[in-house]
Amino acid sequence: MSRPSKRELARLITGIENGDPNALRTLREWYGRAGRAHIVGVTGAPGSGKSTLVAALTRLARSRGQTVAIVSVDPSSPFTGGAILGDRIRMRELFEDEGVFIRSMANRGALGGIARSTADIAVALDAAGYDLVFIETVGAGQAEVEVARVAETIVVVEAPGLGDDIQAIKAGILEIADILVVNKADREGAERTMSALQAALDLSTPSAGTAGHHGPGALRRVEAPAANAAGWRIPVLKTIATEGTGVEAVLDAIARHRQYLDQGAGAQRRAQRLEYEVTIRLRDLLLKRAMQQIEPARYRALIEACIARELHPQDAAQALLNALSREADRTPVE
């Protein structure tokens, strides 16, 4: 295929977000062509400056001749057209660059849809020929871990002085990092943040011979999407993204991590990611089919019984499951 225009791509992504069957058909056709791009997750608390870092990485990658797509799942990001107009103005040249594609994803509330849509959108951007795909998420908890499963390389961005302590440790997302960045490194406390992160990493470094990256205490709290095999040493890098300082080292580390994955470590991670993705999709299909088959009156009655506290929600769900089993369970679902 010829490379799709930004407009075609934007339309496809909207289709993906809306679950449009045509978009999903196109995506299936494109799927075999994907696999070339490097999908990089960038996560960090609001205020860490991760959007500015992504912008700086994008400019640098462009100067190296790479094309870049940015998907922001963070409602606070300037890429989403979010909070601050000034940010958007500062990034205007990226929006106007033909080799850069920027897309925000509204924070869709329902049933884990973000992770699935993000995966599909990453495939679309990959198939469309972008060399680098950045997925920006606000750094905290479950949603990040789910979105992170889409990325091959995960950059966790920290800034000094955001609170009393290291946000990434507090939010439990250090576990998923392949690369750690302390942005706003000209701020007071940057060195302290660097050493705290390094100390946390050292704590979590597996003893020789054990594959995987499962340290004691706080670092074990979030289930990692994939273990970092012993061969990858997580770098802790300093940047001042607003000035471009240190950005080159981050982009180099990202490229090095890709090489590392290509040398074998990526296969297990990819398999785990796909298992997760298939499971999520199956779960959603099962629910969709069930919702089509359930009698509204029965559903209503069960909910009423829960409201009256005569029935526990688990038993209501079980009753629905049993009712489904008794009916013909062969309706096809698109």
Place this chain on the structure above:
Amino acid sequence: MSRPSKRELARLITGIENGDPNALRTLREWYGRAGRAHIVGVTGAPGSGKSTLVAALTRLARSRGQTVAIVSVDPSSPFTGGAILGDRIRMRELFEDEGVFIRSMANRGALGGIARSTADIAVALDAAGYDLVFIETVGAGQAEVEVARVAETIVVVEAPGLGDDIQAIKAGILEIADILVVNKADREGAERTMSALQAALDLSTPSAGTAGHHGPGALRRVEAPAANAAGWRIPVLKTIATEGTGVEAVLDAIARHRQYLDQGAGAQRRAQRLEYEVTIRLRDLLLKRAMQQIEPARYRALIEACIARELHPQDAAQALLNALSREADRTPVE
């Protein structure tokens, strides 16, 4: 029943977290007794001081003769035994108070399990007779919205100077607030934070006559768990939780919101919450049953085809669904 000991309760909660059938049986028995407690969600970014606020609210509620349970879903919270030992020491008297129950929930990565476990745990604490149940979550995105659905009243905590902008607006969680608190109000910028929040609220206030709370722009991004009917005016309150300043007004606002819900507005919210909960549970049961029925060899083959990019994950999921439909679909699931 007599009131369970903290130890019995802790054991039950562990059972709930592990999906132990005995725990779920007990929970079912208790379900009819629940409904008295006031379930209050407290959410805010790391560094906003929400744990300190919860501690201060708990002390005040105790002095008013109420019993309190605290469930923390935030890995950074001192209640989880998290980052800072000092916090935990400062809160020791709460841990030792017979009328206070504190429980941390490990951040479970998989498939939206937090929301369901939190709902069950809230029921257990409610049935056990606690007057107030605080659920503390780190404020950002999807997981918060899901956990928030469990709470009847949601307090969003903000602090001045955490970043360049209001975290709650940035993280898109303002939409779910029933009460807004600017903690650390002695810090520089507190007034600015107050007015920014107030301005954001004013933007989102529905025009007269429209029920619901769906403002323009950033505020609409997160799907609200339930609309705030026109009758509730979201207060913006200032606190210095470390000194107890302003805490009384917050506890009063929480009580006022409960009265407001009891006068009718709570019914719709409760119905929506239960529909969501039943749906989540049905989805998980469907997946569990499917996973028991799928042939491992077929599953493996489909995943391999995805890895080879011969098959899109959506088609793999669909193939699994079709295979399930062809088989007898009557296996009961516990």
